[in-house]
Amino acid sequence: MNAEITRIEAPVSMDLIEEIWTMWETVPEDVGVGEDISGLRDELSNAVRTEDRKLLYVARVDGKLAGTSAIWVSRRDPKLAEFGLPATAPKFRRRGIGQALFDAPVADFREMHGEAIFLGASSYAYRTYYRAGYRKLVGSVALAYITSGESPEAYLVDFFRDLGPATVSPGEHADRTSAVPLLHTPHNSQVMDANVNLLSLRYNQFLGFAGQSGRYVDLLDCEDSTFFAARAGERGKVVGLSTAKLRDGTCSVDGFTHPYYEGSWSDLIESAVAWGKEHGAIVFAAAVSDEDYEKREMFEALGFKDAGKGDGFLLDSMQIKNYEQGKKVGSVRLERS
Numbered sequence: 001m002n003a004e005i006t007r008i009e010a011p012v013s014m015d016l017i018e019e020i021w022t023m024w025e026t027v028p029e030d031v032g033v034g035e036d037i038s039g040l041r042d043e044l045s046n047a048v049r050t051e052d053r054k055l056l057y058v059a060r061v062d063g064k065l066a067g068t069s070a071i072w073v074s075r076r077d078p079k080l081a082e083f084g085l086p087a088t089a090p091k092f093r094r095r096g097i098g099q100a101l102f103d104a105p106v107a108d109f110r111e112m113h114g115e116a117i118f119l120g121a122s123s124y125a126y127r128t129y130y131r132a133g134y135r136k137l138v139g140s141v142a143l144a145y146i147t148s149g150e151s152p153e154a155y156l157v158d159f160f161r162d163l164g165p166a167t168v169s170p171g172e173h174a175d176r177t178s179a180v181p182l183l184h185t186p187h188n189s190q191v192m193d194a195n196v197n198l199l200s201l202r203y204n205q206f207l208g209f210a211g212q213s214g215r216y217v218d219l220l221d222c223e224d225s226t227f228f229a230a231r232a233g234e235r236g237k238v239v240g241l242s243t244a245k246l247r248d249g250t251c252s253v254d255g256f257t258h259p260y261y262e263g264s265w266s267d268l269i270e271s272a273v274a275w276g277k278e279h280g281a282i283v284f285a286a287a288v289s290d291e292d293y294e295k296r297e298m299f300e301a302l303g304f305k306d307a308g309k310g311d312g313f314l315l316d317s318m319q320i321k322n323y324e325q326g327k328k329v330g331s332v333r334l335e336r337s
C-alpha cells in the first residue's frame with residue numbers, strides 16, 4: 001500500500017469537500033451521505049453538529065484522493081465517538097487503503113484515551129472492520145471498537161454501573177453521541193419510544209445506528225416536539241430519554257430508561273407532559289404495545305387510562321420484494337388530561 005493517510009480536523013476547506021464529493025461520485029455503493037454535496041458541506045464545514053469534534057482521514061496515492069474515513073468525537077464526553085464516511089474509490093480498492101483508513105482513527109482514539117467508537121456497517125466491510133478491532137454487537141448491525149479489549153456487551157453493562165442518582169433535563173444536540181450506548185442496550189419493552197419508532201434491540205435488529213440518536217436531536221429542530229434526557233455520573237451519561245410531540249392539542253409522550261435507572265422514568269414522562277402543557281396541549285397520549293404490559297402499568301400509575309386501540313407496531317421488520325414482513329403487535333392508546 002503506497003497511500004499516504006492525513007488527518008484533518010473540521011472545519012475542512014471547501015476545496016477539499018468538493019474533492020471528496022467528486023471521489024465519492026465514483027463509488028457505486030451507498031456511502032450514506034445524501035443526494036447532493038450540501039449535507040457533506042454542512043457537516044465538514046461545521047455548519048452543523050459542532051457538539052462533536054470531527055476528525056477526517058484522507059488517503060492519497062501520488063497526490064490523488066483515494067479514500068476517506070472520519071470519527072466524530074463527543075466534546076461533552078470525549079471517551080465516546082462514532083465512525084463514518086468510509087469509502088475507497090473503486091480503482092484503488094484491494095490494496096489495503098480501506099484497512100489503513102479504518103486503523104488510523106482507532107490508533108488516534110486510543111492515544112486520546114477514548115473508550116468506544118460505534119458505527120453502523122454494511123456487511124461486506126465487516127472483515128475490514130474486524131481486523132481494525134471492531135466487534136459486532138449481538139442483535140444489531142452496529143459494531144463497536146472498545147479500547148479496553150472488552151466485548152461491546154461487557155462494555156455496555158459496565159458503562160451504566162454505579163453512576164449515582166440521575167437527573168432529568170431538556171435534551172441537547174450533544175446527546176446525539178452521548179445517547180449511543182443507551183440506544184444500543186437491549187431493553188425489556190418491545191417499544192422503547194413510539195414517538196420516534198424506537199424498538200428494543202432485544203426484539204428488533206436496528207438497520208442503522210447513528211440515525212437512532214439523530215431522531216432525538218431532530219426533534220429539537222421542530223417547534224412541535226422535543227426530548228428530555230436523564231443523566232447520571234460525572235460524565236453526564238445519558239441513562240434515559242423521553243419525547244413529546246404536539247398535534248392538534250394532543251401531546252404524545254413516551255420514554256424509557258436503562259434498567260438500572262427505572263426510578264427516573266416517571267420524571268422523564270412528567271417532564272414531557274409539562275412541556276406539552278406549556279405549549280398548549282390539553283390531552284396527553286401514549287401508544288403502548290399490547291405485549292409491554294409493565295410499561296402500560298407504569299403509565300397507568302401516572303394516571304393514564306385506556307382510550308382504545310392504537311395503530312400497532314411491526315417488530316423485526318424486513319423488506320422483501322416491496323412487501324414489509326415482521327411480527328405485528330397490537331397497541332393500546334392511553335390518555336390523560
Ligand SMILES: CC(C)(COP(=O)(O)OP(=O)(O)OC[C@H]1O[C@@H](n2cnc3c(N)ncnc32)[C@H](O)[C@@H]1OP(=O)(O)O)[C@@H](O)C(=O)NCCC(=O)NCCS
Nearest residue numbers: 029086087088093094095096097098099121122125127128
Ligand atoms: C469497504 C471499503 C472501504 C474497503 O476498501 P478497500 O480499500 O478495498 O479495503 P482493503 O483493501 O483494506 O480491503 C479490502 C479487501 O482487499 C484485500 N486486500 C488488501 N490488500 C490487498 C492486496 N494488496 N491485494 C489483494 N487484496 C488485498 C483485503 O484483504 C480485503 O479483503 P477481504 O475483506 O475479503 O479480506 C470499500 O470497499 C468501499 O469503499 N466500499 C463502499 C463504501 C462502503 O461500503 N463503506 C463501508 C460502509 S460500512
